[in-house]
Amino acid sequence: MSEDLFKVTIDNITIDVPPGTTILQAARKIGGDVTPPAMCYYSKLKDSGGKCRTCLVEVSKGSEKDPRPMPKLVASCRTTVMDGMEVKNITSPKAMEARKGVVEFLLINHPLDCPICDQAGECDLQDLSYGHGNEGSRFEFQKRVFEKHDLGPYIQLHMTRCILCYRCVFVADQLTEKRQHGILDRGERAEIATYISKSLEHDFIGNVIDVCPVGALTDKTFRFKNRVWFTKPVDAHRDCDKCAGLVRLWLRGDEVFRVTVRRDEWGEVINTPEGKPAWICNECRFEKKKESDWIIEGPTHINRHSVIAQGHYEGLKMPNEFLPEVIGKKPRLFLNIHDVSEVNRPGIDLSLIEGPATSDDFENPKND
Amino acid sequence: MVKLLLENAQKEGIRFLKTYRENGGYQSLEKALKMAPDNITEEVKVSGLRGRGGAGFPTGLKWSFLAKPENTPRYLVCNADESEPGTFKDRFLMEFIPHLLIEGMIISSYALGSNRSYIYIRGEYAWIVDILRQAIEEAKQNGYLGKNILGSGFDCEIFVHPGAGAYICGEETALLESLEGKRGNPRIKPPFPAVKGLWNCPTVVNNVETIAAVVPIIKMSGAEYAKIGVGRSTGTKLISACGNINKPGVYEIDMTISVEDFIYSDEFCGGIANGKKLKACIPGGSSVPILPANLLLKTAKGETRYMNYESLSDGGFATGSMMGSGGFIVLDEDQCVVKHTYTLAHFYRHESCGQCSPCREGTGWMERILKNIETGKGKMSDIDLLWDIQSKIEGNTICPLGDAAAWPVAAAIRHFRDEFEWHVLNPEESQKRNYGLANYASPLALVS
Structure with missing residues (x-):
């Protein structure tokens, strides 16, 4: 082990990471269940994180030098690791209880309109509440409601669904030359807004839709056109003079319904080969809606736990390489119906029977 | 009862530099400028002064945490955004003896090496902004502010910045954001202001009363100051008493007085108004836990409760409360x-x-x-x-x-x-x- 690396233990799994890594990034290196969920943190956006409090973890040992535990739960996305730090995420009842509370807080003002929400199926809040939420809500009051606003010709803001993660504000701050929108008002009345209903006009402003963890910012060229799980994602590219042109097309048949950035396994935009985030420009996103505009690279890998993966049996194969060795014969479970039946009559070749096979075919074999 | 801060508060014309100086004002500054900056920090450390804004963190320790990188300015910011319901001690101090704060600011700036210091004051104190600006102008004309203060080679400017009415801007990092002209959202810590504060430079944020208390500490030396009070609660504390009491107001106490004496003695609150009985009390401003009368006057162990940091928090939150910012709110038996x-x-x-x-x-x-x-x-x-x-x-x-x-x-x-x-x-x-x-x-x- 190099001396430059810090040893950090998350849920009893030890990993070496360079100094300056946050607990969340270290946990993402390990992957799996020990990774805290993040609603507001976005590694490609500077200063993001720390706000939603879903990634709270317990630090049971501060570092090798100062082994005292931290008194409060800490936001793992903004806390850097120390050498010898021990972190408890899913093994800490305190952190899990706090996370449950945060999910409940996030949901009390969030409309449960998933059936008509365009984000449904790829919504971070859906995943989070499924993983950590309660089955019901204890909130018995009116939810906060806002009018829908158009932020320019392509983007619609539905503030009622917003969880105030500030990601879109950081996009507007960091991707565009001047800040065009921010937060107005405070507390539970805080809202994302442009200053007096201005439209957002910038070549890269469409990326606010992709960073939005919920359905607050939606693509007006896609709204209500289709459910995400009915569309088929493929990776594609085109030569664009504004952006890298690396996109994900969401197709149904030959029709391009939607163009988004390519996302990695954490739902964040991928890097270009040059190592910069592959944000896409408005032209690629909103105007190139023909398959002929794009060079398609191939189907996107979608995690099989995602609802989008339903019907796409990508990478599924029969494990017949090893099962016969284990059980000593060919498994019946994976019997191909076009193979010769071993069950009834080994001699009957089903592929020779016209139409569906019936019991008559077995009892009165024509070709026995 | 010892009075260090409010001794001359009721004197006619103490708001102006002439009267303030006649009553011993700016002597501490003259003394401090002859000391080395680190010795002032050491003096404050010895005095045991604890932050008067609410958390009670030792001030000398906070000052010694200030990072001192080369070629980077350091800042002192005075937190005068006193918005806690029930707390109005800083208002009294700034309104009546503004020069005490200005003098404390100059001494603290000298100790910390801050050439530009800020007073972030809540916007609702609009008239106090004028009072402070007038006091700064006076100090400037008399050579206590500006370039080469009293021939010591130390330059210092003080700016008064009124807030826009948000309670959250009393939180130190939100205050810094607001002072930078941004939305007053608290920053995520770490980094702490002592490392990255105002405009990413090392910054110390102190309460008005804390900075004012530096003046008597320099005047009488830290060791003498530490003799006042009890245990780790040294010096005097301003308490702003309000609620159902006969004599609401700002009182300076030396933290050895019991809560019962404070409420019932004629020198301070003068008892519960209209002959009612005491029901409950919030001893340190609206955000600290409320205590019922029985737990307020005596701790859970049956000992007398005193008006100091340790005694008020005796028993933790189960049976105790906090000193907080000294906003003493008394509820009588009729209050719900x-x-x-x-x-x-x-x-x-x-x-x-x-x-x-x-x-x-x-x-x-x-x-x-x-x-x-x-x-x-x-x-x-x-x-x-x-x-x-x-x-x-x-x-x-x-x-x-x-x-x-x-x-x-x-x-x-x-x-x-x-x-x-x-x-x-x-x-x-x-x-x-x-x-x-x-x-x-x-x-x-x-x-x-």
Whole structure:
């Protein structure tokens, strides 16, 4: 082990990471269940994180030098690791209880309109509440409601669904030359807004839709056109003079319904080969809606736990390489119906029977 | 009773430099400028002065944490954004003896090496902004501010910056954001202001009273200052007493006085108004836990409770409270704790910045439930729900506002649960009168 690396233990799994890594990034290196969920943190956006409090973890040992535990739960996305730090995420009842509370807080003002929400199926809040939420809500009051606003010709803001993660504000701050929108008002009345209903006009402003963890910012060229799980994602590219042109097309048949950035396994935009985030420009996103505009690279890998993966049996194969060795014969479970039946009559070749096979075919074999 | 800060507060014309100087003003500054800056920090450390803004962190220690990189300016910011309900001590200090703060600012700036220091004052104190600016102008004309102060080679400018009326800007990092001209959202710590504060430079943020207390410390030396008071609660503390008492006002105490003496003696609060009995008290500003009379006057162990940091927090939050910022709010037997808690919950809902989810959503939720209970629409399960909500806010937020919103609710339920239950069980009667009549009146046997 190099001396430059810090040893950090998350849920009893030890990993070496360079100094300056946050607990969340270290946990993402390990992957799996020990990774805290993040609603507001976005590694490609500077200063993001720390706000939603879903990634709270317990630090049971501060570092090798100062082994005292931290008194409060800490936001793992903004806390850097120390050498010898021990972190408890899913093994800490305190952190899990706090996370449950945060999910409940996030949901009390969030409309449960998933059936008509365009984000449904790829919504971070859906995943989070499924993983950590309660089955019901204890909130018995009116939810906060806002009018829908158009932020320019392509983007619609539905503030009622917003969880105030500030990601879109950081996009507007960091991707565009001047800040065009921010937060107005405070507390539970805080809202994302442009200053007096201005439209957002910038070549890269469409990326606010992709960073939005919920359905607050939606693509007006896609709204209500289709459910995400009915569309088929493929990776594609085109030569664009504004952006890298690396996109994900969401197709149904030959029709391009939607163009988004390519996302990695954490739902964040991928890097270009040059190592910069592959944000896409408005032209690629909103105007190139023909398959002929794009060079398609191939189907996107979608995690099989995602609802989008339903019907796409990508990478599924029969494990017949090893099962016969284990059980000593060919498994019946994976019997191909076009193979010769071993069950009834080994001699009957089903592929020779016209139409569906019936019991008559077995009892009165024509070709026995 | 020793008076260090308010000794000359009532003198005619003390607001102006001439009278202030005639009464010994700016002598500490002259003395301090002959000392080395580090020795002033050492002197403050020896004095045991603790932050008077609420948290009670040792000031000398805070000063010594200040990073001192080469070629980077350092800043001193005075937190005069005194917005805690029940606290008005800084207002008194700045309004009557502004030069005490200015003198303290110059000494502290010299000790910390800050050439540009700021007073961030709450916008509602509009007339005090003028008073302070006038005092700064006077100090400048007399060579106490500006270039080469009193021939010491030290330059210092002080700017007064009025806030725009947000409670959250009293939190030090939100204050710095606001001072930089941004939205007053608290920053995520670490880094702490001592490393990266105003404009990413090392910064110390201190309360008005803390900075003012540096003047007597330099005048009488830290060791002498440490002899006043008791234990780790050294020096004097300004208490702004209000509520159902005969003599509300700002009092300077030396932290050896018992709570009972403070409430009932004629020198201070002068007893409960209209001959009523004491029911409860918030000893340190609205965000610290409320205490019923029996636990206020005596600790859970049966010892007398004193007006100092240690004694008020004796027993933790289960049976104690906090010194806080010294906003002493007294409730008599006629006051309804449910309504009182609802008022505070309303305040915190209104003042939450909306940055992190537990505070943004939780404060509004608690307020709505409390409103239901207060207006006779509550359910028994609401009380447990309130308890659960506050426990999920506390400690899980970016800044202490979440804790400040959760503690009053927690303490009210902890000590006055039967009053909440009475509101739920007697919805009609609760609209006509308040529960609590003498139930918590002093002297009451300690409930074990």
